[in-house]
Structures are given as structure tokens and as C-alpha cells.
Amino acid sequence: MPCFSLTSLLLVAEEAAAAAETAESTGLLNMDRLPLLGVAVFFVVAVVFWISVARSGGEINVREIAGLKAIEEAVGRATEMGRSVLFVPGIQDVSEIQTIAGITVLSKVAKTAAEYDAKVEVPVARTLVMVTARETVQEAFLAAGRPDAYNEDLIYYVTDEQFGYVAYLSGMMVREKPAACIYMGCFYAESLILAETGNSIGAIQVAGTAMPAQLPFFVAACDYTLIGEEFYAASAYLSESPAELGSLKGQDLAKVLAFGLIGLGALLATATQFVPSLQGAFDFFTGTLLG
């Protein structure tokens, strides 16, 4: 099961714990929060249902993600130009979900590079990320039938310091001119520095992050960008495993429900301005249903 699903389940568990705490203080169940339980149950049932549908051979369509499709193109470009592919998994540790999502994409990049006999270089800012990345790339080369081509020296630790790391990457990009730069993970101020440097050396750039503040920089300076949820969906898209696809579909349904509730809330809030008698319904909606 993908990490983002785990997070969601943790959140549900947290809610359940809060409910249990309330139950402990006031009784078996806090009936005021019952609608929230309904939402949680809906989410769990949706995920389980779609996983079972996927496992029984039902078709779950995930729309094409341009950034992931472009990975082959980026690696192909590096191969034709006789240069390397630079992969940057963000500046956070493996405890950060975005880093793990980035490592999932690294697996795809490494497998493609193994098939094309291209070189993938992964400088990292955290030692644990280095270990994880090495294992991932090694597995990918093995899966591609090219274990001999794996070189662990290409995945190395630089520094924990944010701008020390960025300075190294920028210098390396200018000196070695990789043909493709792929940024997948959690980024802060360094996003624009990296993307602009990559653009200036004529590299194909693919970025993916869930940091809303950095997305505009990546979109403007990179060739392809995985935006927020797309980045998390990459795992399901790449693996095509029924559990991940079903989980993705279930979460999408939960999001549709959330959008519906937001819309309904907005309508109610507007309506109460004209029909004061709806205030009770609005209070129930905001106070009870949304907790």
C-alpha cells in the first residue's frame, strides 16, 4: 500500500482515537461526531472496494501523466547526447513522504536508464536517502537484466546543508551538463536555482513536488512538472499494482465527497444570508458534520 494511503489511515486512526477519548469521557460514542465517522467509513469502504475491484481484474484507468511519460524521453536524450541523467530526490530525509514518492520515480528512471545503457547520477543531501536510493537503483538494474551496469558510486552523499547541496548541484550541472535533470521530492528555495541552472544548460527537466510555493517555479522553468497529487499518484501509475490503483481510486472518491461538502457548505453559507432560518442547518454542517 502506498505511503499516502498509510497517512490517510493514520489520520483516520487519529480521529478514531479522538472519538475513543471522547467516548471515554462522555460515554460509548460521541453522537455529535457520528457524521464524521460516516465520512471515515465511506473512505475506508471506497478504498477497500476499489482494491478488490482491481484485484479481481476490473479496469482502473489512471490518466496519462505527461511528466512520467517524459522520463523515457529524458533518458533517451541523455543516451543520444552521451551525457548523464541527474536525479535529485529533494532535500529532506526518508521520513518525508515526498522523498519516498521521489524514490519511487527514481526506480522508474533507473530501470529506463538500464535499458538504454545510460548513466544516472544521484547526489543526495541525506545519508539515509543515499542508502535507500542505492538499493532502489540496484533493484531496478537487476529488474532490467543489467546488474553489471549498476555503479553505486554514482549515488552519493553531498551535504546536509541546503545551500551547500544546491551550490554543489549547480556547479556540477554547469560543468558536466547532464542532458536530463529530474527533481522529485521536497524542495524549498533551491527549486528555482536548480531549475534555472538546468534550463540554461539545455537539459530536459522533469520535476515533481507537493510544495505549493515551489510549483510555479518548476512549471515555468522545467519541461514537465508533476503537481501535488500527481506526484503521489506516480507510484500507482508506474507500478500498475491493483492495491495501489484501487487505493488511488478510493481516495479520489473521498476527494469527490470532500469537494461536494465544500460546495454544499458554500451554498449553505450564502443561503443563510438570504434565508436566516437556514442558520440551524449551517451550524449543524459546520459544527457537527465537519467537526
Place this chain on the structure above:
Amino acid sequence: MTIDPNSINVILATDCGSTTTKSVFIERQPDGTFRQTQRGEAPTTVEEPFADVTIGVINAVTEIGEVAGRKLVDEDGRIIQPAGTDADGNPVGCDIYISTSSAGGGLQMMVGGVVKQMTAESAKRAALGAGAIVMDTIAANDGRKPHEQIQRIRELRPDMILLSGGTDGGDEKKVTEIAERIAPARPQPRFGSKFVMPVIFAGNKDARGSVDNAFDESIDLQCVDNLRPTLEEENLGPARDAIHDMFLEHVMAQAPGYDKLMGWTSAPIMPTPGAVGNILTTIAERQGKNALAVDIGGATTDVFSVFDGVFNRTVSANLGMSYSISNVVAEAGLDNVLRWVHLEGMDERELRNRVKNKMIRPTTIPQSREALVFEQAVAREALRLAYVQHKEFATTLKGVQQQRTVGDTFSQKTSGTTIVDAMKLDLLVASGGVLSHAPRMSQTALMLVDAFEPEGFTTLAKDSIFMMPHLGVLASVHPQASEQVFTRDCLVVLGTCVAAAGDVKWGKPAFSWEMRGSQNAEGDLLGGQLKLVELTPGETATVTVKPARGIDLGAGPGNPVAHEVTGGSVGLILDARGRPIALPESRDEARDVVEGWYRELNIIDEGDA
């Protein structure tokens, strides 16, 4: 050889096909224009017992000479050049003689590149554009192990190999590795034991030395400019020219009688498909049009297109109307073929039987109405599939850096998208037996519309006697004459198709139309309807269409558009069936709908079922 176009009055052209050598005769008319006046044909004689292609050429030319009352062949069996008069004052000879050839299977090539979707694809495009059949594509990422690639090269018997790979200053290692796989494979040529395998290297210029070192004297290596000097640029010209040169020097020189034939021609002999591409490109350039031509044969279907000046050609090797018919039905599916059959009683079993019968007797032609309907249904699917393959191949370059703005956040288009745009298509040309020899012109027109689904305004035409190859090679000598004969004699204009794309709802208003000019008419069309309006050859009119909301006829959804259209043997076809054309799911309903379309276009008569 440089020829002054003003001194050319009489042109003789031949196309040496695998079975038939076709000749055409073109003369300058008193008004100064060029017209095709005579044609002749004779069996090709490249195989034993004759083993001399010029015998068939002389036979075909003699036939023309007899009809034209002009002596074209002298007592020594040579074509008389230049044109003049004999002692009795009778006209003799021609000013130029030109020829194309696809005899003996045409030009068969193998291509190689580093990345299949990049340099290898460019190499394939260069080879196909030069008129070759691409037997296989070798690439570093083609999924085959080196020994499998060597085995494959060994099995093939190409006429020549085109090798590309690496941008200039880019990869050297992998392109050299591919050369090192070709060398030990020692590919054997089809013709002559003394034949030295020509290899054209159009890759990284820095790798020329290492590629040269990989080959010994059994390979004749010629290095030309890189097909992809950078990944943002594709330079096919030098490689195509080299293919033509090698074709003449190596392949043609080995084929029986071609050394003699080459001595007769005023311009280099071209591979037949290359010549077709040449005329299409010339016409598209001179008239500023986007054009698409199709040639459907027994075993293969060739599709040629020129969009925004970019020429592409594909050969669908297993889509044809005789030897490949079984494959067409297998690929398209029985349901897709049957949807075009309006006759009751023609079910899957009947279709299967007819397919297998055609496989047993591939060269038979339809003798009954049922056989004709069935064959035209299969042709629609063969053309549709060939068009799909063409669209997949005719793409923008892959591996190219994109320029983005924040506005692209939710619409990031990838490179490698097709350049074939049905809405931008101006001219659609048909050739090949099932299209050229359909009993009614409207059958050819509807087969084209159903298979290619043109959108907006598109002129439909067919190549009357498959003269495009002759005109293609003529275009290299006298483009003006070539264009004049192409538009006046080669093309039979079927009419113009005005088709709606977008959100067409069956039974709901699709667009209203108004025609003013040689003929005046107007009306409204509902979604799913097809209408034929009379507009005879030579007539022109301005057609104004006002589409319903969400429907596009060339000026964007819901926007009216006016366009000048030309008439033809069929007329003006107004198509409100939407794109892609979808039929009702019920077989009976679909049959009724298709029958209605056929009646509207006079494909079947009132009394026919």
C-alpha cells in the same frame, strides 16, 4: 545532367513495377501547357527468362508509339532522344525519358540508431521518404540482446543499411557498438555475389572514425551529415540523397538490364514510392496545401502526407487487399468490418468464408455485389488502420526541450505528438485497385471519407492511372509540367467533403449550409446525416456553413466558416456524422443507417437492398 525546361516539349516516362511496366506520354500543347496524351503497358521483364528490364520498357514504349503515331524506339532497340522528325517528316523520339522502378521488390533497407524513438526513428523516416521498404530497425533499446540483433541482421538480405545515432558531439560508444554488430553479421545482399553491402552512416560526425574502423572491405561505407545534429533538428536531405545515389550505384547496377536503362534516362531512376513522395511534396509546396495520398495494394498500403511542408511516408506491410486481407480482418476485428456491410445475411460466418476464399485466390476481383460490398468494407478498415499507423509515425521530434509558461500547468503536452491534423487536410488522393477501380466514383469517395475521417473542407481525388510515380520523377526535371499534368490529367477530382468534428449529437441539429456559385442550394443537417449535393467537375461554389454549438468545421466550435469548393465526379459531400464515426450498437440499426448513407451517395440504387 542539366536540362533546359524550355526546350522540353515531348516527355516519355515509365514505371517499372514488379509485374507491369507502365508508360505515359506527355506533350506540350499549342497553348503551352503540358498534357498526358497516351499511355501503354507491358509485362515487366526483370525476371528470367528475359532477365532484362529494358525489354518490358521497349514493349510499353512501342505500344505508346503505335498509338501516338510516333516512332519512339530505333532499330537498335533504343529510345530515340531528342524529339525530331524522320526523313519523311514524321515525328520521332522524345525530349526526355525518365523512369522509376519498384521491380524486384523495390529498395529494401535496414536502419539502425541509438535510441529507437529518436535517431533510429529519424533513420526510418529518411529511408521511407527515399522510397525504401524498411525491413527492420536496430537500436540500443530495441529490447534485443546483441546476439539476437546480429542474428537478425544475418537473416535479413537488405539492399543497403542506414546507420544513425548520437548527436554531433554526443554519443560515440553506442553507435559504434551497433556498427560492430553489423560487421560480424556480414549481411548478404539480394543481388550478385560481387555486391559490396552499402552502408550509409548519418550519425555523430565524431564517431565516423570508429564506425569506419568497425567495418572491413566487405562494406562500402559512405558518411553523410548527421540526421539529428541536435535533438531539436532533423536533417533528412543528405541521407536521402545518399540513399538515391547508392540505389543507382549498387542496387540498380546489379539488377538485370538496369545498367542499360540508366544510360537511357535523362534523370536518375527513382524508387517508385520515393517518386510519389516527390510529386506530393512538389504539389503541396507549389499550391500551399496539406496533402495526403494513399496507395492500397494487395500486400501493403503506403500512406504519404505533407503537413506544413513536412513529408512523411509509411508502409503498412501487412495491410492489403489480397495477400494481407486476413491480417486486416484480424487486426480490425470482424465487428469493425461488418459495420460497413448493409446487406442482410452477411454475418460473421459469411465474412470469414469470404476472407479465407480470398486468401486461397488472392488475385481474384469481386464478381458479385456481395463480394464488392465485402471488399470495400475490408478496404475501409485497411485504410483506417494504415492511417492510424501513419499518424503514429508522423510526429514531432522526440527528446526535444520544451518551452513552458505557468499557463501550461494543467496542459503539459508531450513531444512526439502527431503532425497529421484531419482539420488541416486540404487534399486527399486515392490510388490502388480497390479505390481506383471501384465501379462508382461515389464508392471511392465514401471509402476515403469513412477511413480517413477528414474534418472541415477537404478535396477528394483519385489517381486515374497511377501516374504519380512518373510525375514525381518529372518534378525533379520540370516541376511546372509535372504540376500541370498532375492537376489536369493525373487527378480525377471526386468532389469536396465538408465534415463536422466535435460534439455531434445524432438527431440534433449539426450545421446549416448554403452554397452560392455555379449551383445554389441550402439546407440543414442533423447529426448522423450524410448529404450529397450536385456540383459537377469544373464547377466552383462558395459554401458557408454555420455549425451548432460545440461543433467545429474549421473556424472553431460553433463558428461559421465560408470556403470555396470545387465540384467533381461525385459532388459536394456534407458529413454530419461526427468524428470518430460511431454507429448504433444494434446490428440491425447500424445496417439501416449505413444503407441510408449508401443510398444518399448513390452507392446503391433505389431498387437495391
